Amino acid sequence: MLETGQIIPIQFKGKSFNAIVIDPDGFGSGKPTIGVGYRGMSRHLNMPVSTIFKRVFPSEGVEHLELPSGNRFRVFRIKGNDGNDYSAIEASDWVLIASDWLKAPGRLGKKAKEGLIDFLAWYAAEGLYAAAYTFLKQTYTREDNEVIQRWLVSREAGKPARADWAYTVAEQGGNSPYKYGQWTNYVYRGLFGMNASEMKKLWEEPVSGSKAVARNYIPESIGLEMVAYCEKLVSVLELEDLEQAHDEAIRLTQIKYRKRLAEPN
Secondary structure, X not given: OOOOOOEEEEEEOOEEEEEEEEEOOEOEOOOOEEEEEHHHHHHXXXXXXXXXXXXXXXXXXXXXXXXXXXXXXXXXXXXXXXXXXXXXXXXXXXXXXXXXXXXXXXXXXXXXXXXXXXXXHHHHHHHHHHHHHHHHHOOOOHHHHHHHHHHHHHHHXXXXXXXXXXXXXXXXXOOOOOHHHHHHHHHHHHHHOOOHHHHHHHHHOOOOOXXXXXXXXXXXXXXXXXXXXXXXXXXXXXXXXXXXHHHHHHHHHHHHHHHHHHOOO
């Protein structure tokens, strides 16, 4: 039975934070409206909580978050079932807040703006998948959410590792203008037995019914994670021979992910 103040764990960009039930029947029987506290949300927006606090004002007997545009959003004071007091804003309002604040940022700093942009991009990506899954399966399950979250996280996690790898290739890869593509393919062939373009095409357009694909298929979330880990190892190993560094990184990556790849997809 849902109740006001019930705590709900949420995953966002690989991090956990709590949402709280505002109204158990806000969207109909058993369909709650939920809120997210601005203390918790501030950590995921790269925004000091004080930036949000100073924009909360009492109005008409309740509190509102007022943005530079003049638009206001209701703040709910709720006693959580964990015994803590929460100041929360309804979840979909956070999306409107991010959009509104970016359009009229006032004196908002660069990091905070980037945090708002990242939040909107993440929300949009998962929201589209949730809508598609609901249409296709008539439901969007916790397992679906976890799979999509892992995929989104793996895409983000690979970016800093790839920057380090690219620096290593730039330093040791010679003068060929194609060196990045060549070494990218070297990683993909070593890990998956095919070039990057072939593997990405398989992720985008998996061949239904193929026994070989079904037996050997590696989900994109795990595959991207493997590539990021492997490329990070190349830069960490700091071997003078770039091919040796890649071979060793591929070997260690295969060892690390052997158990996960053996599990049913």
